[in-house]
Each structure stands twice: as C-alpha cells, then as structure tokens.
Amino acid sequence: MKAIKLHIPNSWDDMSERQLGKIAVLFNSGKTDVKFYIELFFMLNNIKWWQFSKKAKLRIGLRNCPLSDLHKAYEYIFNENNRTVFPTFIKTNKGKYYPPQNRIANLTADEFAVVDDLHIKWRETKNIEYLQYMLAVLYTPKQRPLFDKNELHDKALLFKNVPPKTLLTVELAYFGCKNNLVKRFPKAFPKAKKGDAKPKKKYGFAKVILGMAKGDLSKLELIKKVNIYTFLEQFEEDLTPPKQS
Known part of the structure; x- marks a missing residue:
C-alpha cells in the first residue's frame, strides 16, 4: 500500500483555531x-468536508493501521492540555473584543481569581452562562481597561449570543493556560494526595x-492589580518553609 502522509499538529499550540474549536465540541x-x-x-x-479523496485515503489507513498505533502521533492530546493561545478575537454587537496575552501573561491577580472561580463552576455544573462570564473577564477592547468585578454582569451580556x-474553545484555551x-x-495549586477519603476544600x-x-x-486594591505571575511567585514563596540554618 502506498504510504499516507499525516499532517497532525505536534502540540496543542500548533492547532489552528478551527481545529481547537472542533476538538472543544467533541x-x-x-x-x-x-x-x-x-x-x-x-x-x-x-479534513474539510469536500476533501473526499483525502478522506478516503485516511479511511484506508485506518483499516490498515490500529488506532492505538496512530495515537502515538498525538499522545499529547490525552496526556495534558497545555494550550496557551486564545482565539484572536470575538465579535459582539459592540465590535471586536480581544483576548489576554498568551499564557494569560497580562491578567491581574483579581482577574485570575474571578475567572478561575467561574471556570471551576463551569466544570462542576456545565452551565453555559459561566462561560459567558469567563469571556467577560478574558476578552476586552484592545486597550485592556482596569478590571471592575461590579461591571461583570453587564459585560457578560455582550457575550450572550x-x-x-x-x-468551549475559549474554555479549552483557558484550561491550558491554567495547567501551565x-x-x-x-505549591500554589496543591494536588489531592492519593488515599485521601475526600479532596481538601479548595480555597x-x-x-x-x-x-x-x-x-x-x-x-487590598493594590494587590488585586498585581500581575498574576508576580502574585503567584510571591504566594509560592510564602508557602515555602524557610531553610534550616
């Protein structure tokens, strides 16, 4: 059989927005x-819907090669989501809104605290409204304004449609950034220990x-505005026991 070339992304960040969206839905x-x-x-x-020849070749490949062997080309999908790139913009009835920097590098401690709580609620309930509120934190006009949690409800209405x-694509991207x-x-994100009857209460x-x-x-107001990476570095240091002299 003639060899079939596969064009599979090498990592989460190599995926196109289109691919990430389809995978998020799946x-x-x-x-x-x-x-x-x-x-x-x-x-x-x-594969696009009209690429019948390419689709046929891949089907032949699937018949001749076990899926378990093909998985080796994209094992990272099953190991960990470490996506760091968001969809480039989202259209609303008030124009385009833009994401934070890759790896949420320019979020403040306050923005992260709010969006992470919303993300945990989404994972627990699968209520789509939590995702709309997540977008209200993450996506802003090009010049990111000062974050005000009191404005969140009104901002979330922009993302209602x-x-x-x-x-789901934005959620997958955020989850990758959180994993990073x-x-x-x-130390700032402790894992539950094996054998624990109940997971420790999340703070x-x-x-x-x-x-x-x-x-x-x-x-308090100053700390809220601190960059999330600076904040977590300090928090990590606070959680590290002093070295014995």
Whole structure:
C-alpha cells in the first residue's frame, strides 16, 4: 500500500483555531466510543468536508493501521492540555473584543481569581452562562481597561449570543493556560494526595488576596492589580518553609 502522509499538529499550540474549536465540541459531546477517536483523528488531520479523496485515503489507513498505533502521533492530546493561545478575537454587537496575552501573561491577580472561580463552576455544573462570564473577564477592547468585578454582569451580556463552540474553545484555551500555571507554581495549586477519603476544600484566590492584604484595604486594591505571575511567585514563596540554618 502506498504510504499516507499525516499532517497532525505536534502540540496543542500548533492547532489552528478551527481545529481547537472542533476538538472543544467533541470533548464536551459525551462521546467515549471508537467514533470519538475516529472523529478526533480526522479533526487533527484537518479534513474539510469536500476533501473526499483525502478522506478516503485516511479511511484506508485506518483499516490498515490500529488506532492505538496512530495515537502515538498525538499522545499529547490525552496526556495534558497545555494550550496557551486564545482565539484572536470575538465579535459582539459592540465590535471586536480581544483576548489576554498568551499564557494569560497580562491578567491581574483579581482577574485570575474571578475567572478561575467561574471556570471551576463551569466544570462542576456545565452551565453555559459561566462561560459567558469567563469571556467577560478574558476578552476586552484592545486597550485592556482596569478590571471592575461590579461591571461583570453587564459585560457578560455582550457575550450572550456567542456560539457555544466559541465559548468551549475559549474554555479549552483557558484550561491550558491554567495547567501551565499549575506546573510552574505547584505549591500554589496543591494536588489531592492519593488515599485521601475526600479532596481538601479548595480555597479561592480571592481569599488568598484578602489574606495577603492582612486587613489593610489600601493594600487590598493594590494587590488585586498585581500581575498574576508576580502574585503567584510571591504566594509560592510564602508557602515555602524557610531553610534550616
């Protein structure tokens, strides 16, 4: 049989927005059978509906090569989502809104605390409204304004008509950025230990911000505006026991 060339992205960040969107929908479809893996294979190969010849060749390949062997070309999909790039913009009835920098590098501690709480709620409930509120934190006009949690409800209304596929794509991108933070700051994001009967109660980062301010409201407003990476570096240091002399 003539060799078939596969054009599979080498990482999450190599995926196009179109591919990421399709995968986001597939991951939230509830599918777990062989059809899931076949659909994923075709999505990663970026097959368009009109590419009948290419589709036929890939089907021949699937008949001659076990899916388990093909998985080796994209094992990263099953290991960890470490996407760092968001969809480039989202259209609303007030114009285009733009994402934070890659790796959410320019979010403040306050923005992260709010969006992370919303993300946890989405994962627990699958209520699409939490994704709309996430977009209201993440996506702003080109010049990012000062974040005000009190304006969040009105901002979320802008994203009321954003298609579910786009909402899920942004969620997948945010989750990848969060996973990168977890890897970089392991003490700030402790994992449940094996054998624990119940997972430890999660603390929200809003409480961590309050704790750092130590009751000083003037400090509180300053800490909220600190870059999330700077904030987590300090938090990680605070959680590190001093070295014994």
